[in-house]
Amino acid sequence: MTSLQEKQSIKNNQFNKEDWSSAYQNVELELENKNLEVTQGNSIKELNGTLFKNGPGILERDGQWLHHPFDGDGMISAINFKDGKATFTNKFVKTKGYLEEKKKNKFLYRGVFGTQKKGGILNNVLDLNFKNIANTHVIKLGDELLALWEAAGPHALDPKNLETIGLTTLKGVLKKNEAFSAHPKIDLNSKYSKEVLVTFGVQTGPQSTIRLMEFSNKGNKAGEILFDRKDKLNGFAFLHDFAITTNWAIFLQNAIDFNPLPFVMGQKGAAQCLKSSPNKKAKFFIVPRDSGLYRGKPPVIIDAPEGFVFHHVNAYEDEENIVLDSIFYDDFPSVGPDEDFRDIDFEKYPAGKLKRSIINLKSRYSELSTISEQTCEFAVINPKFTGIKATHSWMACTNAKSGNAPLQAIKKINLDTKEEIFWSAAPRGFVSEPIMVPKTNSKKEDEGYLLILVWNGARRGSDLIILDSKNLEHLSTYELPINIPHGLHGSWSNNEED
Numbered sequence: 001m002t003s004l005q006e007k008q009s010i011k012n013n014q015f016n017k018e019d020w021s022s023a024y025q026n027v028e029l030e031l032e033n034k035n036l037e038v039t040q041g042n043s044i045k046e047l048n049g050t051l052f053k054n055g056p057g058i059l060e061r062d063g064q065w066l067h068h069p070f071d072g073d074g075m076i077s078a079i080n081f082k083d084g085k086a087t088f089t090n091k092f093v094k095t096k097g098y099l100e101e102k103k104k105n106k107f108l109y110r111g112v113f114g115t116q117k118k119g120g121i122l123n124n125v126l127d128l129n130f131k132n133i134a135n136t137h138v139i140k141l142g143d144e145l146l147a148l149w150e151a152a153g154p155h156a157l158d159p160k161n162l163e164t165i166g167l168t169t170l171k172g173v174l175k176k177n178e179a180f181s182a183h184p185k186i187d188l189n190s191k192y193s194k195e196v197l198v199t200f201g202v203q204t205g206p207q208s209t210i211r212l213m214e215f216s217n218k219g220n221k222a223g224e225i226l227f228d229r230k231d232k233l234n235g236f237a238f239l240h241d242f243a244i245t246t247n248w249a250i251f252l253q254n255a256i257d258f259n260p261l262p263f264v265m266g267q268k269g270a271a272q273c274l275k276s277s278p279n280k281k282a283k284f285f286i287v288p289r290d291s292g293l294y295r296g297k298p299p300v301i302i303d304a305p306e307g308f309v310f311h312h313v314n315a316y317e318d319e320e321n322i323v324l325d326s327i328f329y330d331d332f333p334s335v336g337p338d339e340d341f342r343d344i345d346f347e348k349y350p351a352g353k354l355k356r357s358i359i360n361l362k363s364r365y366s367e368l369s370t371i372s373e374q375t376c377e378f379a380v381i382n383p384k385f386t387g388i389k390a391t392h393s394w395m396a397c398t399n400a401k402s403g404n405a406p407l408q409a410i411k412k413i414n415l416d417t418k419e420e421i422f423w424s425a426a427p428r429g430f431v432s433e434p435i436m437v438p439k440t441n442s443k444k445e446d447e448g449y450l451l452i453l454v455w456n457g458a459r460r461g462s463d464l465i466i467l468d469s470k471n472l473e474h475l476s477t478y479e480l481p482i483n484i485p486h487g488l489h490g491s492w493s494n495n496e497e498d
């Protein structure tokens with residue numbers, strides 16, 4: 001893009017692709033407890049805890065770029081707030097693969113999203129050995145901080161300095177390197193513990209097994225498993241996320257096929273071998289939580305709407321219905337083998353839309369409606385409302401109301417009335433998943449703070465921006481001391497009481 005075109009697009013409040021793609025660079029530094037200064041607005045004394053974020057921190061080695069950023073090694077950022085002061089720490093998850101590749105300064109493993117080793121097909125054929133990249137989510141369980149990647153086991157980190165302790169079996173609950181989802185849910189309304197972490201692992205094949213686990217996450221039993229069950233479902237299952245209610249865990253088995261041949265033959269990454277299947281029907285696979293009323297009962301299977309879902313927003317029970325909000329794509333979005341992820345055509349790429357499924361457990365029927373047509377991803381709710389009815393959701397969305405483009409704005413939507421308000425970082429800012437931190441002493445669902453890592457295309461750096469979650473007023477900006485590539489998920493953890 002010439003600078004004239006660039007100026008023109010900025011004037012029209014449109015993004016330019018270089019501002020967006022410039023976030024994709026390797027993280028070179030690891031910092032510890034670096035003081036942060038507020039560069040705009042004020043510090044917030046009420047924030048007392050740590051924001052943890054995960055995402056790819058290596059995009060290129062020795063001139064070879066990853067095929068997809070989701071193949072990048074996990075790098076954790078932690079921003080701690082205490083008495084109005086903020087400090088920054090970041091470390092790579094020191095996985096076996098990261099350490100080997102860092103030493104040799106080249107990619108030694110194939111990536112699930114299509115990254116190949118150098119040397120063409122011959123050097124990739126029949127190599128099914130991929131590395132656990134620990135790059136998707138980061139969340140506390142007991143005294144350990146877990147870096148998660150769904151196809152393999154969790155890495156434990158020291159929450160104080162982010163040093164990697166190593167692959168963990170969670171006190172023997174998991175087999176070594178057993179698949180463990182990157183989308184645990186925290187249930188704050190359980191009768192078994194003040195805080196319950198509910199999560200799952202999938203073993204897939206012609207028949208798949210879902211292991212549903214519930215852990216206590218507060219008090220002297222924190223980190224101990226409370227409930228554990230396994231259920232089989234027919235067919236291949238690609239399950240990135242799920243949702244919970246008081247009594248159920250809800251999975252959406254997308255109607256896709258997995259043809260492993262191009263992966264085995266070294267031509268494509270495993271995720272590039274997923275394809276929507278016109279011959280299949282998507283299914284809701286609704287598993288009773290053993291902490292709930294239907295303990296020990298078999299799962300309920302109900303036809304689901306067409307479309308592809310990575311992320312759900314929340315679910316709740318409403319008499320005989322489960323109400324489930326999710327982000328639907330028309331098709332599985334994949335970066336083709338010959339495309340460059342830094343130069344994708346957003347308009348040709350499937351766009352995420354917020355939709356609501358009403359699943360009737362009695363008549364075993366589901367109905368889908370659209371809540372908003374605007375492209376969005378990374379939707380959250382007030383964490384106190386996970387599994388029960390939440391009225392408000394916050395999410396990353398495009399700046400324009402229609403079409404597909406990078407995520408540049410934050411939207412608050414009332415899920416009942418569909419009323420919306422916006423805050424936008426356009427034309428030169430690019431947002432990530434907002435993390436909602438409720439106000440300590442407020443009972444109002446929408447009162448709190450939104451913490452958002454923003455790629456500032458104008459200064460080619462990362463900012464932490466804090467918004468008032470009620471009205472999306474911009475409260476503060478911190479310029480961060482490192483550049484963080486567009487990332488994935490994160491969590492908030494309150495400081496322990498002194």
Ligand code: CO
Pocket residue numbers: 136183240241310311489
């Ligand atoms: Co995810």
